[in-house]
Amino acid sequence: MFERIELFPGVIEMNYQARRRLGCCVYLIHDGSDWLLIDIGYEDTVADIVEIIRQLDFPLANCRYLIATHADVDHVQGLSQASELLSGSQTCGHPDTARLLSEGDRVTTYAEISAQGISIEMPIVELDKTIGEGDRLPLGDVSLEVWHTPGHTVGQLAFRLGNLLFSGDNIYRDGCVGNIDAHHGSDIPSFIASLTRIRDSDIEWLLPSHGPPFRKEPALLQATIDRLEGYCHMADFGTCATDWPLMDEWDRELVQGFNPG
Numbered sequence: 001m002f003e004r005i006e007l008f009p010g011v012i013e014m015n016y017q018a019r020r021r022l023g024c025c026v027y028l029i030h031d032g033s034d035w036l037l038i039d040i041g042y043e044d045t046v047a048d049i050v051e052i053i054r055q056l057d058f059p060l061a062n063c064r065y066l067i068a069t070h071a072d073v074d075h076v077q078g079l080s081q082a083s084e085l086l087s088g089s090q091t092c093g094h095p096d097t098a099r100l101l102s103e104g105d106r107v108t109t110y111a112e113i114s115a116q117g118i119s120i121e122m123p124i125v126e127l128d129k130t131i132g133e134g135d136r137l138p139l140g141d142v143s144l145e146v147w148h149t150p151g152h153t154v155g156q157l158a159f160r161l162g163n164l165l166f167s168g169d170n171i172y173r174d175g176c177v178g179n180i181d182a183h184h185g186s187d188i189p190s191f192i193a194s195l196t197r198i199r200d201s202d203i204e205w206l207l208p209s210h211g212p213p214f215r216k217e218p219a220l221l222q223a224t225i226d227r228l229e230g231y232c233h234m235a236d237f238g239t240c241a242t243d244w245p246l247m248d249e250w251d252r253e254l255v256q257g258f259n260p261g
């Protein structure tokens, strides 16, 4: 048996529990005899994670939910395998996540990045349950409140438990955000709205999908929001940018002709 390492009461995270990096954050939340997992990570760590959970003395039959924060391969590749090992649980995620997983969309999930020679397995999964903004997932005597926080991807979810927000790929401790990419369905204005919502909430702790948990500091959120507002007007972000002011300047200057000055 292992000793449970709780980050917060009722919250265990598998990388911390293993004291080494397994992959994305895999949160186990428990209340009474019930427990759930937020994300599962890559397939090759599923067996280790399930074994750790067994050694922590959580009955495998009492897993209620296997939640996908979104459909990226590094978060959900192991979902099919985990749902076989934890057959009493319901797999759940946003309807957009459900669609990508059931269609086996390899591009949007990042299983296939052909320009970089990345091509990995992405098992097809039919989610048991779709969830969205305002839904509650009951667990023992508590419940997780579902927040729809699009931006990184259309189906990105976050989950509130008291003063904690399991915040997915919205923001990390260093102020970085989940990858912004047109092929991924990223939307910068939606991302800004999701970050603004988190900034203005009374959440005290953010538990992201990568890296350590951190206190929600409005200044960090604001610096990130300001950066993304800049991105909206930069060619660097291609079709994710909303405009490019240089083109307006150029329109005016074309009328006048080039003047090397």
Ligand SMILES: [Zn+2]
Pocket: 024, 072, 074, 075, 169, 178, 209, 210
């Ligand atoms: Zn991620």
